[in-house]
Amino acid sequence: MHVKDIHRIGVVGAGLMGHGIALSFAVHGYDVHLWARGQDRLDQALQNIRSGLQLLQQLGQVNSEQAEAAVLRIRSGVALEELATEVDLVVEAVSENLTVKQELFGVLDRTCPPHAILASTTSSILPSALASATRRRDRVLVTHYFNPPALVPLVEVVRGPETSDTVAETVCDVLRATGKRPAVVQKEVPGFIGNRLQAALVREALSLVEHGIATPEDVDTVIKYSFGRRLAVAGAFEVGDLAGLDVYLNVASILFPAIESSIEVPSVLLEKVERGELGVKAGRGFYEWTPEAAAALRERIGRALVEPRSSQ
Numbered sequence: 001m002h003v004k005d006i007h008r009i010g011v012v013g014a015g016l017m018g019h020g021i022a023l024s025f026a027v028h029g030y031d032v033h034l035w036a037r038g039q040d041r042l043d044q045a046l047q048n049i050r051s052g053l054q055l056l057q058q059l060g061q062v063n064s065e066q067a068e069a070a071v072l073r074i075r076s077g078v079a080l081e082e083l084a085t086e087v088d089l090v091v092e093a094v095s096e097n098l099t100v101k102q103e104l105f106g107v108l109d110r111t112c113p114p115h116a117i118l119a120s121t122t123s124s125i126l127p128s129a130l131a132s133a134t135r136r137r138d139r140v141l142v143t144h145y146f147n148p149p150a151l152v153p154l155v156e157v158v159r160g161p162e163t164s165d166t167v168a169e170t171v172c173d174v175l176r177a178t179g180k181r182p183a184v185v186q187k188e189v190p191g192f193i194g195n196r197l198q199a200a201l202v203r204e205a206l207s208l209v210e211h212g213i214a215t216p217e218d219v220d221t222v223i224k225y226s227f228g229r230r231l232a233v234a235g236a237f238e239v240g241d242l243a244g245l246d247v248y249l250n251v252a253s254i255l256f257p258a259i260e261s262s263i264e265v266p267s268v269l270l271e272k273v274e275r276g277e278l279g280v281k282a283g284r285g286f287y288e289w290t291p292e293a294a295a296a297l298r299e300r301i302g303r304a305l306v307e308p309r310s311s312q
């Protein structure tokens with residue numbers, strides 16, 4: 001199987017990730033079959049897809065004809081058997097629940113054509129757990145998109161122990177054809193790559209605040225106005241090579257014993273959650289939020305996500 005054999009993509013689940021993944025494929029010329037459990041969810045997803053296309057237009061990623069063409073490429077329905085029979089690749093994006101996903105993979109295995117590749121955008125379930133619900137273990141993997149999937153270029157392609165080389169390569173080629181930058185996780189591990197790296201940063205940031213070393217604002221200022229900017233164009237290993245690996249070695253020997261290594265949930269986070277200070281959705285988290293301030297931050301993030309692409 002080759003990238004040229006992939007024409008129709010099934011997207012199963014039409015929530016936050018599902019509608020954005022459907023949008024990403026449709027904008028890049030793929031026919032999409034979008035499935036959700038109920039017509040109300042599908043109607044909401046199609047509305048979200050239109051809003052997403054408007055944002056892409058504002059950001060100069062598509063023009064109005066391309067946006068209209070993308071909408072026409074999406075066929076949607078609530079009968080999985082009808083949508084799944086003609087697909088070459090499925091991306092599953094239902095709620096993060098192992099039993100639900102395994103059941104769905106069993107149904108997809110029985111319904112999709114034998115050649116079809118089954119992928120999941122799960123954040124935490126390993127591909128082997130999904131493959132075990134099917135009789136096509138060589139054709140199952142994880143394609144872990146980041147939110148918002150139409151804008152973030154990265155997709156982690158996580159191989160299970162039985163995923164074939166050809167399937168992993170074909171999926172990477174399809175993702176490249178939709179403007180994505182795939183990164184392959186060769187051995188399945190919880191958190192894959194991106195969430196492990198983010199968790200390491202978040203643990204240290206929470207620790208700095210918990211121990212009164214800095215305020216959340218100052219921690220965010222350090223991230224945004226120094227290495228955060230550099231990270232958009234150069235990764236840890238590129239930066240290490242520029243700095244000199246002897247410097248990296250010194251930093252590792254002095255700082256690794258000093259930084260946070262606790263496996264406990266930090267109390268600064270626990271207390272916020274117990275008080276209902278959940279962030280934007282509650283109007284207060286580490287910052288105070290109005291809907292306007294949250295919308296402005298989302299727009300800044302959207303712009304930053306598309307702008308660095310021109311320099312790569």
Ligand SMILES: NC(=O)c1ccc[n+]([C@@H]2O[C@H](COP(=O)([O-])OP(=O)(O)OC[C@H]3O[C@@H](n4cnc5c(N)ncnc54)[C@H](O)[C@@H]3O)[C@@H](O)[C@H]2O)c1
Nearest residue numbers: 013014015016017018093094095096100121122123145147
């Ligand atoms: N939200 C994120 O930032 C993010 C990022 C990367 C990956 N993910 C992963 O993407 C997947 C979807 O997350 P989301 O944020 O889009 O969630 P969501 O709640 O927005 O959407 C999930 C959809 O699944 C549907 N659903 C729930 N149970 C179902 C069932 N039994 N059968 C069919 N449909 C069912 C829901 O109706 C909903 O429309 C999860 O596996 C999540 O871990 C989420």
